[in-house]
Amino acid sequence: MTENRIRIDQEEVLSDNWYILRKYSYQYQRQDGATQQQVREVYDRGNGATILLYNLEQGTVILIRQFRLPTFLNGYHGFLIETCAGLLDEDDPETCIKRETEEETGFKVSHVRKVFDVFMSPGAVTERIHFFIGEYEHDSRSHVGGGLIEEGEEIEVLELEFDEALAMIDRGEIIDAKTIMLLQHLRLKNIL
Numbered sequence: 563m564t565e566n567r568i569r570i571d572q573e574e575v576l577s578d579n580w581y582i583l584r585k586y587s588y589q590y591q592r593q594d595g596a597t598q599q600q601v602r603e604v605y606d607r608g609n610g611a612t613i614l615l616y617n618l619e620q621g622t623v624i625l626i627r628q629f630r631l632p633t634f635l636n637g638y639h640g641f642l643i644e645t646c647a648g649l650l651d652e653d654d655p656e657t658c659i660k661r662e663t664e665e666e667t668g669f670k671v672s673h674v675r676k677v678f679d680v681f682m683s684p685g686a687v688t689e690r691i692h693f694f695i696g697e698y699e700h701d702s703r704s705h706v707g708g709g710l711i712e713e714g715e716e717i718e719v720l721e722l723e724f725d726e727a728l729a730m731i732d733r734g735e736i737i738d739a740k741t742i743m744l745l746q747h748l749r750l751k752n753i754l
């Protein structure tokens with residue numbers, strides 16, 4: 563598989579509002595050498611970062627709860643439990659996640675560890691999310707968190723026993739992909 567099997571012929575902006583939705587027309591070369599014209603819509607909202615904060619002594623993790631309209635529209639009550647996360651904007655992933663951690667949870671973290679990065683919805687969205695873990699301490703909390711009121715954020719900070727968070731996946735109470743992946747990562751690598 564090489565890049566030269568793909569030739570972008572046309573790009574049309576369908577919506578350029580908060581983020582950008584484009585329609586692409588491209589030539590796709592199949593494995594037998596035949597070419598095919600294909601059309602796909604792609605949503606570009608930049609890249610993001612997320613972090614699972616954990617405390618080794620207490621055996622706890624920090625998660626957040628906030629309203630997510632797309633989940634509400636798809637039959638859920640909308641108040642999703644997630645790991646802290648944000649869009650990169652102009653920052654590198656590590657700077658972004660440290661900033662988001664303080665904005666959303668109030669904790670200042672100085673050391674974070676990158677674990678992997680992931681395309682979360684590769685059929686439709688360009689976004690690649692950088693995943694981190696990091697230890698938090700109560701005395702490094704500068705405020706109660708909550709996010710930015712002017713951006714409409716109302717973020718509830720939850721401190722949970724790690725085993726309880728894992729049980730919440732089994733009970734269907736945690737249903738966000740990045741959150742499940744990071745909780746399972748801590749267990750798989752015997753970190754907590």
Ligand SMILES: Nc1nc2c(ncn2[C@@H]2O[C@H](COP(=O)(O)OP(=O)(O)O[C@H]3O[C@H](CO)[C@@H](O)[C@H](O)[C@@H]3O)[C@@H](O)[C@H]2O)c(=O)[nH]1
Pocket residue numbers: 580581609610611612647648649650662689691713714715740
């Ligand atoms: N007015 C307006 N505001 C928007 C719109 N879309 C997003 N916002 C606002 O833009 C801000 C983005 O906040 P961040 O904390 O930077 O991003 P996030 O929404 O938490 O996204 C993170 O999690 C996503 C879900 O897993 C990830 O997709 C993303 O990469 C990132 O990690 C939020 O205040 C959100 O309400 C929109 O269409 N209109």
Ligand SMILES: [Mg+2]
Pocket residue numbers: 646647648649662666
């Ligand atoms: Mg966020």
